[in-house]
Amino acid sequence: MILAIDIGGTQFGLILATANGEVVHHLQRSTDRSGGAQWMIEQIISESQMLINKSPKPVVACGIGFGGPVNFDTQHIINSTHVKGWDNCPLPQIIQKELHLPAIVDNDANVGALGEFTFGAGKGSTNLIYYTISTGIGGGIIINGNIYRGSNGNAGEFGHSPIRLNGPLCDCGNRGCLEALCSGTAIGKRTQEAIKKHPRKGRVIRHLSGKNPITAKTLFDAAKQKDPFAQSLIDDICTDLGMSVATAMNTFAPNVIVIGGGVSKAGRTLFEPLRKKTNPFLMPIHRPHLNIRQAQLKGRSVLLGAVALAQQTL
Amino acid sequence: MILAIDIGGTQFGLILATANGEVVHHLQRSTDRSGGAQWMIEQIISESQMLINKSPKPVVACGIGFGGPVNFDTQHIINSTHVKGWDNCPLPQIIQKELHLPAIVDNDANVGALGEFTFGAGKGSTNLIYYTISTGIGGGIIINGNIYRGSNGNAGEFGHSPIRLNGPLCDCGNRGCLEALCSGTAIGKRTQEAIKKHPRKGRVIRHLSGKNPITAKTLFDAAKQKDPFAQSLIDDICTDLGMSVATAMNTFAPNVIVIGGGVSKAGRTLFEPLRKKTNPFLMPIHRPHLNIRQAQLKGRSVLLGAVALAQQTL
Numbered sequence: 001m002i003l004a005i006d007i008g009g010t011q012f013g014l015i016l017a018t019a020n021g022e023v024v025h026h027l028q029r030s031t032d033r034s035g036g037a038q039w040m041i042e043q044i045i046s047e048s049q050m051l052i053n054k055s056p057k058p059v060v061a062c063g064i065g066f067g068g069p070v071n072f073d074t075q076h077i078i079n080s081t082h083v084k085g086w087d088n089c090p091l092p093q094i095i096q097k098e099l100h101l102p103a104i105v106d107n108d109a110n111v112g113a114l115g116e117f118t119f120g121a122g123k124g125s126t127n128l129i130y131y132t133i134s135t136g137i138g139g140g141i142i143i144n145g146n147i148y149r150g151s152n153g154n155a156g157e158f159g160h161s162p163i164r165l166n167g168p169l170c171d172c173g174n175r176g177c178l179e180a181l182c183s184g185t186a187i188g189k190r191t192q193e194a195i196k197k198h199p200r201k202g203r204v205i206r207h208l209s210g211k212n213p214i215t216a217k218t219l220f221d222a223a224k225q226k227d228p229f230a231q232s233l234i235d236d237i238c239t240d241l242g243m244s245v246a247t248a249m250n251t252f253a254p255n256v257i258v259i260g261g262g263v264s265k266a267g268r269t270l271f272e273p274l275r276k277k278t279n280p281f282l283m284p285i286h287r288p289h290l291n292i293r294q295a296q297l298k299g300r301s302v303l304l305g306a307v308a309l310a311q312q313t314l
Numbered sequence: 315m316i317l318a319i320d321i322g323g324t325q326f327g328l329i330l331a332t333a334n335g336e337v338v339h340h341l342q343r344s345t346d347r348s349g350g351a352q353w354m355i356e357q358i359i360s361e362s363q364m365l366i367n368k369s370p371k372p373v374v375a376c377g378i379g380f381g382g383p384v385n386f387d388t389q390h391i392i393n394s395t396h397v398k399g400w401d402n403c404p405l406p407q408i409i410q411k412e413l414h415l416p417a418i419v420d421n422d423a424n425v426g427a428l429g430e431f432t433f434g435a436g437k438g439s440t441n442l443i444y445y446t447i448s449t450g451i452g453g454g455i456i457i458n459g460n461i462y463r464g465s466n467g468n469a470g471e472f473g474h475s476p477i478r479l480n481g482p483l484c485d486c487g488n489r490g491c492l493e494a495l496c497s498g499t500a501i502g503k504r505t506q507e508a509i510k511k512h513p514r515k516g517r518v519i520r521h522l523s524g525k526n527p528i529t530a531k532t533l534f535d536a537a538k539q540k541d542p543f544a545q546s547l548i549d550d551i552c553t554d555l556g557m558s559v560a561t562a563m564n565t566f567a568p569n570v571i572v573i574g575g576g577v578s579k580a581g582r583t584l585f586e587p588l589r590k591k592t593n594p595f596l597m598p599i600h601r602p603h604l605n606i607r608q609a610q611l612k613g614r615s616v617l618l619g620a621v622a623l624a625q626q627t628l
Binding site for chain 1 (some may be wrong): 383439455462464469475479489560564565594601
């Protein structure tokens with residue numbers, strides 16, 4: 001039995017699973033950001049202890065996906081932009097001490113990529129590129145079945161590829177990054193701006209949102225109802241995303257490009273225009289090989305990836 | 315002793331070298347395009363036989379870098395856009411039959427990357443990205459010391475990353491590819507267009523070219539003389555190239571990005587603005603690690619890479 005932990009900015013999740021990815025227990029908790037890292041670690045330890053006590057078989061290892069940069073070589077969290085107190089935290093060492101389990105941590109996008117590769121949309125592939133599109137855009141790379149971290153440990157930052165010269169400001173401080181154009185947050189903003197500019201054409205979207213703020217989900221819901229204004233805005237967004245996906249295809253030539261995260265839940269309303277808009281940017285020799293798939297593990301990509309990571313490395 | 319062959323569109327080269335990359339003989343010949351593949355193969359065989367006869371020690375293997383797509387798994391040339399008759403040619407098999415040497419072929423950009431990795435600007439690195447910028451833009455990837463070919467064999471096509479939406483037409487049929495903006499050919503065209511638009515500002519460049527056509531070299535020569543018009547045009551070109559280099563850095567996180575090919579001979583006139591223009595596109599976490607270097611093997615990247623390829627695989 002393997003214990004897996006997914007630590008995000010707003011939630012954390014725990015599962016107990018077999019090495020084959022069969023989930024025996026799963027629990028999900030909200031994060032009290034104000035409590036900081038100390039509070040979260042205490043919660044994680046006590047919930048984990050509870051799961052271990054419930055386990056039908058001995059728990060032998062713990063894998064962790066963390067929502068922020070991780071120094072994989074030293075097994076320290078680098079920091080979290082969402083929750084205070086994580087700077088330079090040796091989380092696996094703490095887990096090991098408290099739960100008497102060997103533990104391993106990596107960045108959640110890397111771990112999510114490994115999850116989809118091992119148990120999800122990338123099963124059977126050799127090389128895989130993973131985008132996770134929600135509040136921000138994270139990325140992970142699998143090469144020859146292993147997470148590829150690059151020479152400085154921070155490979156796979158597809159969210160910060162420059163797409164548009166002098167484009168909108170990104171949280172990283174640069175302009176025109178993919179994340180600043182196509183993250184869930186950015187899609188919401190682009191929709192709001194488009195409606196301000198064309199209030200009439202935005203009728204369907206405004207109607208759907210009612211008194212709630214207009215989000216990425218509102219846009220995709222309107223497109224599902226065949227609203228041409230929403231569809232054309234999604235085409236523009238998929239053009240930007242397609243430039244990045246085409247570059248990933250032309251350079252990494254993976255078997256499969258998996259897209260997960262909240263925005264991917266839009267399903268074919270996202271994936272059909274994305275394939276159409278990516279195609280003209282692909283080198284002709286790569287066109288027949290393009291294989292963009294929706295993540296399959298439904299919010300468990302990171303947790304099941306943490307199972308695979310623990311299994312691979314411990 | 316290893317025999318290495320570099321087959322380009324306008325020239326072919328042969329060397330005899332030790333496994334350590336010490337070159338014992340080197341010869342370079344012009345290509346008669348009209349003769350097609352058959353003529354070239356005959357030339358290569360007879361020149362190779364001559365080198366083998368001259369060799370101080372037995373020649374045990376042959377490595378080949380080919381200027382066009384190669385199916386590495388089946389060891390067939392796919393085609394050449396420059397010379398007719400190469401379609402589906404099993405070149406290593408022919409070499410093996412005629413010269414009684416085990417032979418191996420790969421695309422010249424891959425082989426050039428391996429050459430710089432083994433003997434040149436990337437010596438001592440683990441992961442390397444290679445751009446070769448001359449008539450077109452080729453690319454090669456070294457991951458964990460090996461050429462990375464991706465799942466379909468055509469990884470590393472940095473020249474066809476989409477950089478500018480609705481940009482200039484590329485030879486591949488797409489618009490706004492890096493190659494259509496920053497190859498030697500494209501730089502020449504951009505310079506000619508800029509001068510048409512601003513004939514007065516182009517004085518220095520026009521003076522340097524005299525009655526010859528204005529090329530990329532003319533532009534870099536003018537910038538070396540501190541011509542502000544040339545420098546500002548190079549800044550624009552480096553902004554486009556920098557977008558691609560930054561994406562390579564943010565995603566592959568290599569130890570080193572090596573740039574070779576004719577355009578790289580401009581030296582610091584290219585590399586200084588390129589570093590300056592790439593920097594603002596890098597994720598802050600990657601900035602301290604950027605390491606762009608000029609290829610060191612002076613026109614022998616492919617030949618010495620073919621030595622390394624033969625050594626690695628035969």
